[in-house]
Amino acid sequence: MTMKIRYFAWVRERLGKTDEEIELPPGIATVADLMAWLAKRGEEYAHAFENPRVIRAAIDRSHVKPDARIDAAKEIAFFPPMTGG
Amino acid sequence: MMAVTIRLQREDFDAASEAAALTRGRTDIGAVVSFIGICRGDEAGEPIAALTLEHYPEMAEAEIRRHVEEAQRRWRLLGVTVIHRYGRLTPGDNIVLVVTAASHRPDAFAAAEFLMDYLKTRAPFWKQVERPDGKSWVDAKANDDAAAERWSAAGARAGRRGA
Numbered sequence: 357m358t359m360k361i362r363y364f365a366w367v368r369e370r371l372g373k374t375d376e377e378i379e380l381p382p383g384i385a386t387v388a389d390l391m392a393w394l395a396k397r398g399e400e401y402a403h404a405f406e407n408p409r410v411i412r413a414a415i416d417r418s419h420v421k422p423d424a425r426i427d428a429a430k431e432i433a434f435f436p437p438m439t440g441g
Numbered sequence: 442m443m444a445v446t447i448r449l450q451r452e453d454f455d456a457a458s459e460a461a462a463l464t465r466g467r468t469d470i471g472a473v474v475s476f477i478g479i480c481r482g483d484e485a486g487e488p489i490a491a492l493t494l495e496h497y498p499e500m501a502e503a504e505i506r507r508h509v510e511e512a513q514r515r516w517r518l519l520g521v522t523v524i525h526r527y528g529r530l531t532p533g534d535n536i537v538l539v540v541t542a543a544s545h546r547p548d549a550f551a552a553a554e555f556l557m558d559y560l561k562t563r564a565p566f567w568k569q570v571e572r573p574d575g576k577s578w579v580d581a582k583a584n585d586d587a588a589a590e591r592w593s594a595a596g597a598r599a600g601r602r603g604a
Contacts, residue, residue, distance in 0.1 A: 364497055365567035366578050417500035419563065433497060433565075437581035440494065440501075440525065440566025441478055441537050441557055 359426070361394075363404075364435035367411060370404035380426075387413045388422035390432065404434075412437060443513060444520040444542075447505050449498060451528045454538050463520040463542045470519050472546040474553040476539045482532035484579060489570045494527040494536070497565035501525065508559045512541075515555070516548040523556065525566065555592050562589040 362375040384393050388408065395405035405411065413420050414433040426432060444463060448454075456477050464470050480492050509521050520542035530536060539556045543549040560566075568579040 362497070364565065365495055365569070368495075414497070414500055414565070417497075417503050419504075433500065435497070435565065436567060436578065438562060438565055439568045439579045439581055440496070440564045441561035441585075 357427075359429055360431045362431060362433040364433065366436055367404050367434050371400050385425055385427070386422065387415070387420055387424045387426060387432070390426055391422070391434070410436065443518060444522075445506075445509055446522040446524075447502060447509065448524045449496065449501055450524065450526060453526070453535055454524045456535075456538055456540070459522050459524065459538060460540050463522060463540055467519070469544060470542045471544045472549040473540060473542045474546070474549040476537075476553050476557055477535055478537040478557070480530045480532050480534045480536055484570045487572060489532065489572055491529055491531045491571040492536075493529045493569045493571070493576075495567045495569065496525075496527045500565045504564050505560065508556055508563065511559075512552045512555055516543065516552045517545075518543050518548060518552055521552070521556070523560070525560070525564065527566065558585070558588040558592060561585045 357380045358377055359380060360375060361378055363371050363373065368374055384390050391405050391408045391411065394401050411434050413422070415424060415426065415429045416431055456475050460473050460475050464473060482488055505523050509523065512518060512521065518541060522538065522540040524538040526536055537560065539553050541549045541552040541556070543552070562585050569576055570579060
């Protein structure tokens with residue numbers, strides 16, 4: 357399964373990329389699983405995802421919790437807590 | 442009739458003309474509340490040179506729309522305009538505009554405050570500040586979370602207005 361992942365703010369800066377297409381291995385069921393898997397992809401990923409509790413996620417442009425299932429997702433985004441307004 | 446305008450833009454806005462646009466040609470509106478968020482010259486007690494707002498465009502628009510719809514469910518509103526800027530802003534620049542229109546002021550005041558509290562914590566925007574010694578991302582504030590949270594409690598208690 358291929359999905360688009362987008363990164364914002366310091367998550368994007370630490371990874372040095374705004375988005376990527378990822379071929380997901382079997383066994384990755386939730387947002388938390390995906391973060392744990394991403395964290396093992398290299399030094400910059402380990403840095404970006406070193407504290408997954410502070411990272412927020414959205415599936416198809418809606419906020420989700422870490423236990424949200426990702427099987428039907430087209431686009432997943434990771435970002436720090438929001439500071440707009 | 443409920444007029445809703447949501448814009449994400451790099452350019453500045455004119456609060457007075459946005460408010461006037463909501464009421465033009467109407468006699469059912471008796472209250473308009475405008476909130477303007479402005480870039481301060483300091484963040485966490487330290488002076489800043491500029492602020493850059495990054496956003497997730499498609500989600501920001503959808504998320505703001507969801508909250509405007511929620512505001513419509515909670516209060517009797519006749520119009521809402523939300524404009525949020527992105528890009529590099531300097532102290533004194535406008536950042537965000539929320540205008541709410543209603544027949545009576547309690548609905549307009551409450552909806553404007555609700556929308557701002559949610560924009561701060563739920564709309565996908567991130568502020569990065571520029572200081573003489575470099576750039577840094579603004580940390581989310583606990584009191585902003587608390588401000589947004591109280592509406593969940595209030596919503597559960599009050600339910601839909603008039604219900």
